Amino acid sequence: MTTSTNGKFDRTPLIAGNWKMNMDHVQGITLLQKLAWTLKDAQHDYNRVEVAIFPPFTDLRSVQTLIKGDKLDVEYGAQDLSPKDSGAYTGDISGQFLSKLGCKYVLVGHSERRTVHGESDELLNEKLKAAYRNDLVPVLCVGEGLEVRQSGKHVAHTLEQVRSDLAGLDAEQVSALVIAYEPIWAIGTGEVAGPADAQEMCSAIRAEIADLYDDSVAAKTRLLYGGSVKAQNAASILKERDVDGVLVGGASLDVTEFANIVRFEHHLVTD
Numbered sequence: 001m002t003t004s005t006n007g008k009f010d011r012t013p014l015i016a017g018n019w020k021m022n023m024d025h026v027q028g029i030t031l032l033q034k035l036a037w038t039l040k041d042a043q044h045d046y047n048r049v050e051v052a053i054f055p056p057f058t059d060l061r062s063v064q065t066l067i068k069g070d071k072l073d074v075e076y077g078a079q080d081l082s083p084k085d086s087g088a089y090t091g092d093i094s095g096q097f098l099s100k101l102g103c104k105y106v107l108v109g110h111s112e113r114r115t116v117h118g119e120s121d122e123l124l125n126e127k128l129k130a131a132y133r134n135d136l137v138p139v140l141c142v143g144e145g146l147e148v149r150q151s152g153k154h155v156a157h158t159l160e161q162v163r164s165d166l167a168g169l170d171a172e173q174v175s176a177l178v179i180a181y182e183p184i185w186a187i188g189t190g191e192v193a194g195p196a197d198a199q200e201m202c203s204a205i206r207a208e209i210a211d212l213y214d215d216s217v218a219a220k221t222r223l224l225y226g227g228s229v230k231a232q233n234a235a236s237i238l239k240e241r242d243v244d245g246v247l248v249g250g251a252s253l254d255v256t257e258f259a260n261i262v263r264f265e266h267h268l269v270t271d
């Protein structure tokens with residue numbers, strides 16, 4: 001019953017759940033197990049729509065064990081990494097360790113890292129390089145706050161973040177990259193950017209990548225939208241040409257809600 005939403009899915013859509021600082025490792029494996037069952041019941045095709053979760057660091061070993069043991073097709077990643085690979089950096093987590101734990105992805109520059117922890121674009125550029133050095137695919141988060149949005153400079157602001165963060169990365173690295181546009185005013189607020197807002201920014205980011213690299217790189221980079229995504233609004237956002245997935249916070253902690261986001265194509269058919 002699945003129909004293609006539009007002609008764009010030469011890039012595999014990615015539905016990603018950022019658990020933030022929620023779910024200890026016991027709660028985490030219960031959530032993952034329920035998600036896997038729900039998607040199995042629904043005969044979800046992971047090759048068609050990729051699913052990834054971003055649990056806290058302390059859950060990763062348990063998540064790895066469950067995914068390996070039960071041969072689940074869910075991908076996983078960490079919420080942050082150190083710009084360094086080892087050494088006297090108390091409290092930091094190396095990309096080497098994440099790679100060893102089987103992580104495919106790592107979030108870089110989530111707005112909560114940028115605002116709560118004051119992470120700069122220079123630091124995020126170092127973190128991106130650390131991710132590639134350790135065979136992790138970064139999911140780089142960018143986006144503007146409310147004041148910038150109200151001033152109408154949101155596109156210029158976000159593209160400046162993209163340019164600074166990508167400095168020195170090569171075409172192959174950027175082809176593999178995932179960028180999540182997460183306007184800060186829409187995160188955890190219930191305020192969701194409309195599909196047109198998501199498309200406006202994602203198409204601007206794709207054009208910027210084409211400028212910095214070339215069209216073939218821009219055609220490969222996956223662009224996600226994040227900010228108050230729910231099952232009810234996911235399909236309309238994902239229908240947009242340049243939106244290749246969503247990064248979900250709160251709703252990823254609710255199995256039914258998240259599974260319905262993963263199955264967004266079915267909602268398009270029935271809406």
Ligand SMILES: O=C(CO)COP(=O)(O)O
Nearest residue numbers: 018187188227228249250
């Ligand atoms: O920050 C987010 C995902 O990384 C979005 O969070 P919410 O979906 O809770 O708004």
